[in-house]
Amino acid sequence: MSSVAGRGRGWKLRIGAGIALATLIAAAAAGLRPTASAVDVLVDSEAVFPAVLQLIRSAQDEVLLSMYMLGGESVAPGDPAGIGLEIVDALAERRAAGVRVRVLSTRFEVAEDRREPGTFATEDVWLHPVFDEARSRGIPILRPEASAGSIDHTKYLVVDGRTAIFGGMNLADAVATNHDLMVRVSGPAVARLEDAFEASWSRAVRAHGPDPRTAEDAPLVRHGSALAQAMSRAAAVREGADSCDVEVFVNTPDAHPLEPALLTILERLERGDRLRVAMLLFTAGKLVDGVVAAQERGASVTVAVDPERALYGVDCVTADNAASVAKLAGAGVPTRLYDVAPGQELHMKVFVADIGAARVWGVGSANWAGSDMSRNSELTGIFTGCPATAARVSALLDTDFEARAAPPTPAQLACFNSGRCRASLRKTCGERLRRSWLSGRR
Template sequence: MSLSRWLAPGLLLLLGACNTLPTIVPDMARKPPTVQVEGAAGPLTKAQSQAVLDRLKASGKPTSIFDRHLAFEEAVTGTPLVTGNKVTLLVDGPNTYKAMFAAIQAARDHINLETYILEDDDVGQQFANALIVKQRAGVQVNVMYDSVGTLGTKKEFFQQLRDAGIRTLEYNPVNPLTAKAGWDVNERDHRKLLVVDGRTAFLGGINISSVYEGGSFSKRSGRSTRTDGKDDALPWRDTHLQIDGPVVADLQRLFLETWAQQKGEPLPSRKYFPDLPKVGDDVVRAIGSSPKDPYSLIYATLISAIDSAESEILITNAYFVPDPQLMAALKAAVARGVKVSLVLPSKTDSGLVFHAGRASYTELLEAGVRLYERKGALLHSKTALIDGVWSTIGSTNLDWRSFLHNLEVNAVILGPTFGRQLKVLFDRDLAESSEITLEAWNHRGIGPRVRETLSKAWEYWL
């Protein structure tokens, strides 16, 4: 869900102006960009990129697409990927909540939950009740929630958790008098992360809310949502992951580090980092990003994968407001013969983001990027699949807010087995979508054009 759902952009701009404005990193600057990939110690130059390819050639073995993506992935981040994991693809709220509740019920030591939105509705109360039961059974439960994302949640909801012994932490409170770690209302925790016993983790785009009660590939629908001036009852379409295995330790570390940075009360001693044996064959990297980082590692990794693409780029994203470098990377991929297809929303909970993103359609269509809009659902998914072997799912939207202002978390999964699963899901969304052609787009009315122009002026803040 977009921040603009909760705060009017004018209020956000006013509050943000009370602090020093965030620095726009070079790859987000409003100027014709030089496409480059950020490495662990700075940009990967063309020479460094070529060195990766030369190293592959020097091995004397045939190089597959997977080998290339593996090599570039390691070069960008500077750390090895984690093997021995089991990744389960979860589609929409009902399937995801079922898996999460099963893991919560099976917890024996601790539960760490970090979320942007935690609503006081039927689904929120189900989570509260399940967590309270485990806390009273001796399992330590720690809950971190974003202040803006929970503006509509009653204080009594969180008080019931605290009364049961659950540790809670409000991330970056809107009220500066209650902030413990400095105050910047524009910096938000957009992550959706659940870690159970340090062994199982869930991440993706799904918040804790009753809007996810209906599946998007069925006739059932979710809560009525105001979209483009119409009251449409639409199911929410989203994607999540369950991950078991050694990489869960990296996700656990992200939670604990954020808790400490926000100066949350000391957590009770638990076995937060148990021994994690191999449980599967999936190769995974957990990537967290923060506005305090020199640049978004998630963004850098995505640009690297796009620049390394040889055959196909398939992206599904809820809030698509691309910066100049992402635009350049997508267009360059098409120019070298890569098929680039994007599934984007036809309806949204944020009109400003929706129209700001559409302002880029003409340039992308003219470059040969194929654009589709998902019908029959409110698209909230954030996934990418490149060359059938490089996949990512997480909380990160393709907009300025996610790359500059939010804490986000994604998983990158390398390998054709998971890639095939994500391709099937992409094709299912594609079947529910309508293609936007350049001819039809050029004939849109003056109203949409005006909304696009006005909305794009806010893209940095949306």
């Protein structure tokens, strides 16, 4: 989706997002079908990891992978490889067959020691085997450009300009138990992801120079012709995928159109409408206020958030979500903490909104958090017009809310409503993060 770039242009972004979404919602309500894309949903690593490997191995022309976290633990001889190493192996095999491969990974920026090129810094030791293997196999990998205090948090794969997978899940063994969701898309929406990758790769080349394994800093080859995308979509529908209208919202260092789009959706919710939200981090003040306002207008709302028991690998005791949970619960919004297993996160960034006759749903990399809305590079798709897939996502969120989440206890709410107690939670989280980092050093 094209949007106005530049800071201080929020009102223009809001208007542009509103027009696009109003058109999308009206078309869905009327049963009209603009050019659509085939979409199917992948829930948790059991579905996501095999789908990613299968898609990479099917590549004939080009593989574009932008992944915040790409990792796999070291494995002993004879042991099965971790997902990160399996992906590197699949990428290397395709590259040897003449397929053009490009990888962007923000965590590579953390793991690589800029003071000594070719070596790794002390943190994120568990990522090193994947980056070592990628370099030894000649796979081009760059750090995305990021301004101070921001990251490229996107998670998407594009193959041959025809099919893509995107959403909230990182490709790493350490997060394989997370409850998460991705979508596989074939058709016109893939062009938006190609555009996003091309822009990110170009910014990375300008910021860091081309990867030493490739001199190709020219614009990427575009393989996704309209005919090829249509054929790919038709094939996916024949294999059981649904047909959706999709708007892809890409936050970049210069433009952040996602929050205005989400606010437009929240503002359209009225009495009799429904909203379900499942979110790792829900801290963006405008979105919290938008959900509260929708509830006050009579919409039926449920919110499930992660309790942060394994956030960044440590127990962060709901430090980030505490204030929002207190505000939502205090306003009467049914708000629950996901019941996580040890080491697990509710890592989803998913919502479903029933607005009149239209069902609108979204999935992507962006938390409903201030940093993801205003600083980080993020990619989220908003979908309409695919009732079967939308019903599956809606049922998943309903089941999770009813069977896998619980309201905060009175003691938790008392703490969440206390500024002093919230500060104590943040201090505890920070101390645990520092200890975790120190224990992971070489």
